[in-house]
Amino acid sequence: xxxxxxxxxxxxxxxxxxxxxxxxxxxxxxxxxxxxxxxxxxxxxxxxxxxxxxxxxxxxxxxxxxxxxxxxxxxxxxxxxxxxxxxxxxxxxxxxxxxxxxxxxxxxxxxxxxxxxxxxxxxxxxxxxxxxxxxxxxxxxxxxxxxxxxxxxxxxxxxxxxxxxxxxxxxxxxxxxxxxxxxxxxxxxxxxxxxxxxxxxxxxxxxxxxxxxxxxxxxxxxxxxxxxxxxxxxxxxxxxxxxxxxxxxxxxxxxxxxxxxxxxxxxxxxxxxxxxxxxxxxxxxxxxxxxxxxxxxxxxxxxxxxxx
Amino acid sequence: xxxxxxxxxxxxxxxxxxxxxxxxxxxxxxxxxxxxxxxxxxxxxxxxxxxxxxxxxxxxxxxxxxxxxxxxxxxxxxxxxxxxxxxxxxxxxxxxxxxxxxxxxxxxxxxxxxxxxxxxxxxxxxxxxxxxxxxxxxxxxxxxxxxxxxxxxxxxxxxxxxxxxxxxxxxxxxxxxxxxxxxxxxxxxxxxxxxxxxxxxxxxxxxxxxxxxxxxxxxxxxxxxx
Ligand code: SF4
Numbered sequence: 443x444x445x446x447x448x449x450x451x452x453x454x455x456x457x458x459x460x461x462x463x464x465x466x467x468x469x470x471x472x473x474x475x476x477x478x479x480x481x482x483x484x485x486x487x488x489x490x491x492x493x494x495x496x497x498x499x500x501x502x503x504x505x506x507x508x509x510x511x512x513x514x515x516x517x518x519x520x521x522x523x524x525x526x527x528x529x530x531x532x533x534x535x536x537x538x539x540x541x542x543x544x545x546x547x548x549x550x551x552x553x554x555x556x557x558x559x560x561x562x563x564x565x566x567x568x569x570x571x572x573x574x575x576x577x578x579x580x581x582x583x584x585x586x587x588x589x590x591x592x593x594x595x596x597x598x599x600x601x602x603x604x605x606x607x608x609x610x611x612x613x614x615x616x617x618x619x620x621x622x623x624x625x626x627x628x629x630x631x632x633x634x635x636x637x638x639x640x641x642x643x644x645x646x647x648x649x650x651x652x653x654x655x656x657x658x659x660x661x662x663x664x665x666x667x668x669x670x671x672x673x674x675x676x677x678x679x680x681x682x683x684x685x686x687x688x689x690x691x692x693x694x695x696x697x698x699x700x701x702x703x704x705x706x707x708x709x710x711x712x713x714x715x716x717x718x719x720x721x722x723x724x725x726x727x728x729x730x731x732x733x734x735x736x737x738x739x740x741x742x743x744x745x746x747x748x749x750x
Numbered sequence: 751x752x753x754x755x756x757x758x759x760x761x762x763x764x765x766x767x768x769x770x771x772x773x774x775x776x777x778x779x780x781x782x783x784x785x786x787x788x789x790x791x792x793x794x795x796x797x798x799x800x801x802x803x804x805x806x807x808x809x810x811x812x813x814x815x816x817x818x819x820x821x822x823x824x825x826x827x828x829x830x831x832x833x834x835x836x837x838x839x840x841x842x843x844x845x846x847x848x849x850x851x852x853x854x855x856x857x858x859x860x861x862x863x864x865x866x867x868x869x870x871x872x873x874x875x876x877x878x879x880x881x882x883x884x885x886x887x888x889x890x891x892x893x894x895x896x897x898x899x900x901x902x903x904x905x906x907x908x909x910x911x912x913x914x915x916x917x918x919x920x921x922x923x924x925x926x927x928x929x930x931x932x933x934x935x936x937x938x939x940x941x942x943x944x945x946x947x948x949x950x951x952x953x954x955x956x957x958x959x960x961x962x963x964x965x966x967x968x969x970x971x972x973x974x975x976x
Contacts, residue, residue, distance in 0.1 A: 524904070528951070550911045553903050555921045564904065571908035572951045587951060605912030609930045613910075616946055620908060624948055632912055679913040679920035 444581065444627060447544035447599035448516045448749040449488040452722075453628065453657045458715055459722030460743050461518060461630065461659060462486035462734055465495060466506035475506055479513040481731040485738045486515075487746055488545055490630070490724070493520040497557025504534055508541040516749065518601060519543045522551025527567035528576065528587055535577060539596030547601040547630065548573040552679075571624045574602055578625030602626035604658075606643035607636060607682035615646040622656045629656055630724040633663040633674075634710065636682040644719045653719030660714045663726045664737060665703035668692050704737055711741035752780040752844045753878040754787060754864040759798055763808070765861040766799075766838060772809045773836040774799070774863070775829060775851060776816030777843035784878055786864045787842030789816040795842065795863060811836070820847025826854050833858060886955030892944050894935035901928035907949040 443450055452459045462482045467474040482489055489510060493503040500506075507517035519538050521531065535546065550570040554562050568576065576587050577600050584595040602621040606614050618629065634640045640660070647653050665671045668691045675683035687706065694702045707725075714720045723743070727734050738744050766772050774792050782788025796814040803809055815832055817825040820843035829851075833839065838859040841848040845866040852860040868880035883900045889907070890897060899905045903921045910929030913920025919927045936942050963971055 550904055550906060552913075553921050555903075566905045567954070568951050569904070569906040569908050570911075571948055575948065576951070603912060608910065608912050609914040609917055609927060610910075610933045613933050617908075617910075620946070620948055679915060680911075 445544050445597045445599040447488070449518065449545050450599040450627065451750065452487045452747055455747070457747055458743070459657070459659060460486045460738060460746065461488045461490060461722065461724045462731070463490040463492065463724070463726040463728055464506070464510065464731065465492050465728050466501035466503065468498070468500050470501065472509050475501075475509045476513050478731045479510055479515050481734050483513070483515060484746055485734050485744065486725065487722075487749075488516040488518045490518040490520055490547060490726075492728075493522045493549070493551070494525065494557070495552070497524065497552050497554040497559070499558060504538055504541070504543075507538065507543050511542045516545065517543055518545040518547050520547045520549060521573065522549045523566050523569055523573055524551035524554060524564055527565050531568075531573065532576070532580065532586055535580060535596050535598070536592070539598065544597075545599045545601060546577055547603065548577065548626070549603055570602065571620055574600055574621060574624040574626050582625075599627050600625055601628045601630060603632065604629045605632040605680045606634070606640055607632060608680045611639075615643060615650065615652070618647055619650060619652055622652055626656050628659060628721075630659045631661040632680060633661045633726060635674075635687050636684050637710065637713070639682060641717070644717060648719035653721075657721035658719060659722040659724040660710075660717075660720050661724045661726060662707050662710055663728070664707040664730070664733065665691060665699070666730065667696075667699045667703070670703075700733075704733065704740065707737060708741040711737075711743065715742075751783055751869070752846075752866060753784045753868050753870045753880070754781045754844050754866045756786050756791065756795075756842070756864050757862070759802065762795070762840065762861070762863050763799065763802060766809055766840065769809050769838040769859070771811035771836045772799075772813075772838045772840055773829075773832060774812065774814045774840045774842065775820065776814070777818075777820040777841075777847050778816055779819040779821065779843070779847075781842060781844055781847070781864060782816075784872075785876070787844075791842055792816050795840070809837075820844075820851050823850070823854065826851060829854075884956060884960075886960060887952065889949075892949075893932050894939065894941065894944070896928055896932045896935065898928055898932065901931070907952065908945075 464478050491503045491507045494500055503520050507519040510517045548570050577598055580595055581597050584592050604618045671688050671691055674681050691699050691702055711723050714723055774795050776789050776792035777787050792814040796812055799812050817828050819825045833855050840861050840863045841851050842863045848862045869882040870878045870880045873879045885899050902909055903919050910927055914927035914930050917930045919925040936944055
């Protein structure tokens with residue numbers, strides 16, 4: 443084991459892993475975190491804590507991760523390159539480890555233009571692949587990026603994101619390869635709706651031997667309604683929502699659309715369980731945490747292994 | 751070349767309120783090429799300011815003069831006779847020119863009349879686009895002649911991010927994704943290998959004021975032997 447992460451343990455035991463996601467509040471309430479955590483408890487192996495997602499200011503992912511530990515859940519601490527330089531990042535990683543955080547997800551981050559401070563100054567001192575390499579260096583070599591020694595290095599289980607649907611399609615698997623070569627231990631994908639494309643991508647990854655080198659968790663987000671599906675299709679960068687999903691949701695009564703969305707999601711999870719190279723699922727039910735128990739139940743993902 | 755854009759007249763006017771005489775100085779270099787601060791723009795601004803500065807507090811005496819380049823002492827010296835006749839100066843040069851002018855005449859308040867925008871190209875008549883951020887460590891040889899630092903909204907060296915769609919950057923449908931462009935060009939040239947390896951963390955070169963002394967001149971400025 444590279445870390446003392448529960449997620450790593452689940453994955454190395456060859457158990458089909460489940461991760462969830464929790465967005466910190468736009469305010470100071472620790473109560474919001476306990477409330478959301480309550481729905482995820484014993485339903486997932488680790489919970490991603492987003493880092494000012496869509497460049498909108500929220501409680502820091504570091505603080506929210508620490509609060510999640512208090513609730514008895516394991517955080518997957520997200521860190522984006524948009525807001526911090528290498529000094530701040532390394533310092534936060536040390537602090538995160540000291541607070542008991544054992545998983546880190548390294549991301550580029552959405553451009554600030556989308557957020558609530560569109561004219562803020564971007565940082566991007568290093569990019570997500572370089573961040574992965576930096577965390578690995580800190581863990582495996584016990585040194586900072588500068589080469590200077592760390593007293594008691596942080597032993598993180600290192601995650602990265604992959605989008606099988608972005609441009610250029612042929613390059614996507616190579617970018618995955620770069621992230622794994624940089625040191626990613628596990629990968630969480632963008633929300634998958636286009637299953638054909640995903641099958642093709644995971645097959646390529648599998649054929650290249652990448653699924654042997656890192657654990658790949660397939661990302662899902664249940665659709666709440668036809669409106670949400672259309673919005674995701676048209677407004678969310680890097681999202682591939684096929685027309686067939688929209689047609690299927692349109693085909694049921696408005697009141698039934700949420701359940702239909704969950705049904706689609708569970709069918710996908712059933713397929714992932716059998717798909718070579720897929721080691722788990724990442725359920726991103728942002729602001730819909732209360733449906734996670736139902737999804738994990740229906741998809742046959744429960745009970746989760748007891749964290750040691 | 752450096753590209754700049756003239757400020758709103760109101761902002762320029764407000765900056766010189768209270769001075770009875772001002773000299774508007776132009777630059778015949780980059781800012782003249784992008785029609786922001788050359789001789790013609792100086793004449794234009796002189797006329798506009800004269801017309802609109804009728805109030806008591808506005809300057810009464812407004813002159814104009816353009817030198818070949820404000821970023822060179824040799825050319826700035828042409829202003830030596832003229833400047834003492836005025837209370838304050840307006841510079842229509844880029845940020846570098848404004849500062850060199852202010853350094854030469856330290857007792858005169860200097861006000862910029864343009865916003866220096868970027869190092870760019872002339873895309874078409876009156877249309878300029880940024881191409882270089884002067885990072886001090888050029889990688890264009892690796893990235894197919896397309897600058898990831900400038901052209902990628904996130905300045906990624908191991909792009910693309912998860913955002914591009916239909917070849918456009920996630921920030922706008924109208925901006926091509928730099929990394930899709932890099933990929934396409936390298937692929938066409940059979941050089942995709944360039945971006946399969948990880949681009950290591952960079953040591954940014956532009957974090958303190960830049961300065962270049964050519965080897966041939968080192969001894970002249972530092973006393974160092976060649
Ligand atoms: S979409 Fe392309 S250009 Fe835009 S930020 Fe991502 S990699 Fe950079």
